[in-house]
Amino acid sequence: MGKMMMKKHTLSISHHCCFLLSLFSIFTSSKSHNYSDALSKSLLYFEAQRSGRLPHNQRVTWRDHSGLTDGLEQGVDLVGGYYDAGDHVKFGLPMAFTVTMLSWSIIEYGEYIAGAGELEHAIEAIKWGTDYFIKAHTSPNVLWAEVGDGYTDHYCWQRPEDMTTSRQAYKVDENNPGSDVAGETAAAMAAASVVFRKTNPRYSYLLLQHAQQLFGFADKYRGKYDENIEVVKNYYTSVSGYNDELLWAALWLYKATDNHRYLRYVIDNAHRFGGIGWSITEFSWDVKFAGIQVLASQLLSEEKHQTHKSILERYQSKAEYYICSCLGKNNGTKNNVGLTPGGLIYIRQWNNMQYVSSGSFLTMVYSDLLQKSNRKKLKCQMGDVTPQELLQFSKYQVDYILGSNPLNMSYLVGFGPKFPTRVHHRGASIVSYRENKGFIGCTEGYDNWYGSSDPNPNVVFGALVGGPNHKDEFFDKRGNYMQTEACTYNTAPLVGIFARLHYLENAILHASY
Ligand SMILES: *[C@@H]1O[C@H](CO)[C@@H](O)[C@H](O)[C@H]1NC(C)=O
Numbered sequence: 001m002g003k004m005m006m007k008k009h010t011l012s013i014s015h016h017c018c019f020l021l022s023l024f025s026i027f028t029s030s031k032s033h034n035y036s037d038a039l040s041k042s043l044l045y046f047e048a049q050r051s052g053r054l055p056h057n058q059r060v061t062w063r064d065h066s067g068l069t070d071g072l073e074q075g076v077d078l079v080g081g082y083y084d085a086g087d088h089v090k091f092g093l094p095m096a097f098t099v100t101m102l103s104w105s106i107i108e109y110g111e112y113i114a115g116a117g118e119l120e121h122a123i124e125a126i127k128w129g130t131d132y133f134i135k136a137h138t139s140p141n142v143l144w145a146e147v148g149d150g151y152t153d154h155y156c157w158q159r160p161e162d163m164t165t166s167r168q169a170y171k172v173d174e175n176n177p178g179s180d181v182a183g184e185t186a187a188a189m190a191a192a193s194v195v196f197r198k199t200n201p202r203y204s205y206l207l208l209q210h211a212q213q214l215f216g217f218a219d220k221y222r223g224k225y226d227e228n229i230e231v232v233k234n235y236y237t238s239v240s241g242y243n244d245e246l247l248w249a250a251l252w253l254y255k256a257t258d259n260h261r262y263l264r265y266v267i268d269n270a271h272r273f274g275g276i277g278w279s280i281t282e283f284s285w286d287v288k289f290a291g292i293q294v295l296a297s298q299l300l301s302e303e304k305h306q307t308h309k310s311i312l313e314r315y316q317s318k319a320e321y322y323i324c325s326c327l328g329k330n331n332g333t334k335n336n337v338g339l340t341p342g343g344l345i346y347i348r349q350w351n352n353m354q355y356v357s358s359g360s361f362l363t364m365v366y367s368d369l370l371q372k373s374n375r376k377k378l379k380c381q382m383g384d385v386t387p388q389e390l391l392q393f394s395k396y397q398v399d400y401i402l403g404s405n406p407l408n409m410s411y412l413v414g415f416g417p418k419f420p421t422r423v424h425h426r427g428a429s430i431v432s433y434r435e436n437k438g439f440i441g442c443t444e445g446y447d448n449w450y451g452s453s454d455p456n457p458n459v460v461f462g463a464l465v466g467g468p469n470h471k472d473e474f475f476d477k478r479g480n481y482m483q484t485e486a487c488t489y490n491t492a493p494l495v496g497i498f499a500r501l502h503y504l505e506n507a508i509l510h511a512s513y
Pocket residue numbers: 034036037040
C-alpha cells in the first residue's frame with residue numbers, strides 16, 4: 001500500500017493546484033454533506049454485521065456473540081465472517097465481493113481514509129472477512145462457501161444471538177466446483193494482501209498463499225457454484241457465470257504479486273472470457289466486467305505494460321462504455337444507465353442502491369485515472385467528458401444517498417436528520433440481546449417485532465438500504481425488503497468514496513483561503 005500511494009502522491013502533485021481549483025464550483029454550488037461522519041458510520045455497519053465471537057473493542061454494543069457452532073456439524077470451524085444483509089446466512093460470494101471492494105477502497109484511497117482517522121477501522125473490517133476466509137479454505141481445493149440457508153432462515157425472525165435455524169455448511173471442491181465463489185474469494189484475499197503488505201507482512205503473505213491456491217482451484221476445476229450448492233439458488237445465483245471472477249481474480253493477483261503469469265492470463269483470456277466483449281451497464285457482486293475493465297485501464301497507464309497495449313486498450317474501451325453509460329453519453333437509451341427523475345442511477349427495483357455505490361466508485365476511480373493521464377478527456381459517443389464531470393457525477397450520487405434528494409431522506413442509516421427507521425434487519429428490529437437476554441423464538445419475532453409500526457429499537461448505523469424506486473419514492477416499512485434491506489456490498493465501495501470526497505472538500509476549502 002505504502003509504495004503504491006507514494007507514487008500516486010508524487011504523480012498528482014503537478015496538477016494539484018489546477019485540478020482542485022477546477023473542482024471548486026462542484027463543492028460550492030451544491031449542498032455538501034459531512035463526509036467524514038458518513039465514513040465513520042459506514043465502518044460501524046460492518047461491526048453490526050459480524051458473526052462469531054465479538055471482540056472487546058466492539059463498538060456496536062447492541063450486538064453480542066452469535067453463530068458459535070457454525071461448521072460444527074461438518075467438523076470444521078466456520079465461526080466468524082459476516083451476515084450478508086438483514087438475515088443470518090453467511091453467503092460466501094457476496095461476502096468476498098464486499099471484502100474485495102473494501103480492499104479496493106483502501107488501495108485507491110487509503111491515504112484519505114487515514115487522513116480521516118478511520119484506517120484502522122477499515123482494516124479491521126477487511127480482516128474480519130479475511131480471517132473467516134482463511135478458516136473456510138480448509139485445503140487447497142476445498143472452500144466452504146455458505147453457512148445456513150435462505151429458506152429456513154427466512155422462516156424465522158430472530159436476533160442472531162438467539163438463532164435456532166439450520167447452520168449447515170456447504171462447500172465447493174474438486175467434484176463440486178465453484179469457480180465463481182473460489183475466484184471471488186481469491187480476488188478478495190489477493191486485494192487484502194496488498195492492504196496488509198506494509199502493516200502486517202506475515203498476514204499479507206498468508207493471504208496471498210490462499211489467494212493463489214484458490215485461483216488455481218477455481219481455474220482448474222471449472223463450474224458454477226450454484227449448480228453444486230443448490231440452496232444458494234434464488235439468493236445468490238451467479239448469473240454471469242465464472243469467467244468474470246476468473247479475470248477479476250487474476251487481475252488482483254497480478255496487482256498483489258507483479259507476477260507476469262497472471263497478467264498473461266488476463267490478456268490471453270480477454271476475448272474468450274468476455275473481458276473485452278461485454279459492454280455492460282452494471283457492476284455488482286455477480287457481474288464484475290466493468291470493474292475488470294477499469295483495473296485493466298489502470299495498467300495501461302504504466303510503461304511496462306505497453307507490450308500488451310492492444311488488448312489493454314480493448315479493455316479500456318469497454319470500461320469507457322460503462323463510464324459513458326453512467327453519464328448518459330452513449331448513443332441510445334438502452335446503452336445508458338437509467339436515472340430516476342431525481343437523477344439517481346436506476347437499474348432495478350430490488351436493492352438498487354448497490355448499483356449506485358458501485359457505479360459511483362468506478363466513476364470516481366476513472367475520474368482520477370483520467371486526470372493523471374495525458375488524455376484529460378474521455379471521448380463518449382455523444383460528446384467528451386472531463387475528469388471533473390465524472391467526479392461531479394459521483395458526488396451527485398453520493399449526495400443523493402446522503403439526503404440531497406426529493407424526499408430529503410438519507411439512505412445511509414443513522415446519517416443526518418431523516419433516515420429509514422424500519423430497516424429490514426432482524427437484529428436491529430428486535431430489542432438488543434444485551435438489554436434483554438430472554439430467548440425470542442423463531443416466529444415470536446414475527447409476532448412481536450416484525451409487524452410493529454414503531455422504529456427499530458437499534459439503529460444499524462452506516463447501512464445503505466435498497467433505496468427508492470424509479471420515481472424516487474421510498475416506503476419505510478420492514479416488510480418492504482426491496483427498499484429497506486441493506487447489504488454489506490452496498491456500503492463497501494462508499495468507504496473509499498466518502499474518504500475521497502472528505503479529502504477533496506478540505507483541500508479545496510484550504511486552497512481557497
Ligand atoms: C462532521 O461530523 C463529525 C462527527 O463524526 C464532527 O466531529 C464534525 O465536527 C463534523 N464536521 C462538520 C463540518 O460539521
